[in-house]
Amino acid sequence: ALAWLDSERAGLVSAVQWAREERYADTAVRLSQCLGEYLDWRRSFDDLITVCGTAREAAHRAGNQIDGAIAWNSLGNALREAGRGEEAIDAHTHARDLYQTAGDRHREASAWNNLGNTLRQTGRAEEAIDAHTHARDLYQTAGDRHREAIAWNSLGGALREADRAEEAIDAHTHARDLFQAVGDRHGEALAWNNLGVALRSTGLVEEAVEAYEKALEGCREFDDWYRAGRTLLNLALAHQRAARPAEARAHYLQSADAYTRANAPTEAAAAQSRADALT
Incomplete structure (x- = not known):
């Protein structure tokens, strides 16, 4: 297709x-x-x-x-x-x-969630938390477990941006479990990646690596090369933090390749630059 x-x-x-x-x-x-x-x-x-x-x-x-x-x-x-x-x-x-x-309360939830994503990207994390919470609650009321998982995943990102890492871990775990329950392997991969980011922010580097590896499997399964590139970059950062420069460089190079396949040259160049710095 x-x-x-x-x-x-x-x-x-x-x-x-x-x-x-x-x-x-x-x-x-x-x-x-x-x-x-x-x-x-x-x-x-x-x-x-x-x-x-x-x-x-x-x-x-x-x-x-x-x-x-x-x-x-x-x-x-x-x-x-x-x-x-x-x-x-x-x-x-x-x-x-x-x-x-x-x-249309159901579609309203989608707009709330997307609004939250944009607020978070523009540095307005607390407003984003409110928006994602609105979305999550509307989806729960509608009994839409799949989109509820999406809202939980987005909420986790906003909580992490607001330095509420433990709550973020809980939110991404909720999202992962819901994605698993409804059989969305791609959504599950996204939740695993975000869970890895939250875990790494609390110093749980090895647990983060395990989460990223799970995420990478799902991204590759669906030929989602942009998110594979992001996950590989996160793996590289985790290995670098754990003082494993060879593993970090290898993952930076793989990230650059994935980003190139995804037509994301700026991200590919940044990953290549990180790899070169470890030569």
Whole structure:
């Protein structure tokens, strides 16, 4: 499926632009929603910003609050990844407010969680904790254990940023267990990586290494090379902290390779630079 999407991406992105014609608008908006996760996975953020912007405009013309909120929410994710944090906060806030107006509490939770991720990235950890807690509670009320796991994982990151490491460990452990329970191997890998970061921050380096190794298995299983690169970088940092420079250098080099495969040249160069410093 990924290979097909890779080969057809340019045409699919172009097809979303047909949303500007009324007769194609509904189908093109649905197509933009289907492409969101794929474009995020491939880190094609310019394309994602393009399709989300087109979908948002079409939904607004049609007076469709839910489709508009979905587009705003996805646009916020793309803007965050593109380093445009304040615009992303505005986008997620628009999405949250539209969902609230429409009475869609379930999707509102998604906007809260994404808003929390962006607040955390812009250094507003306490506000992020509040946002992720809102999301978690809404998912619990809805009985959505899968998305509850996502919210727990995000909450753990915010708690860690707020120097509440023990609470972060608990949150990531909750997330890992929930991902395991619902059979989401990729989500479980992300939780293992974040748990490793929290463990390392409390000095539990060997436990962190074990967590990163679990995370790496899952990332490689799904060809998620960007997150594999991040996990390998974390492994390198852990080995370096444990005074194992040879192992650290090897993992930095593997991280650079994974980032290169993920089309993330800036991250690849940073990992290569760390490896060179240990030569």
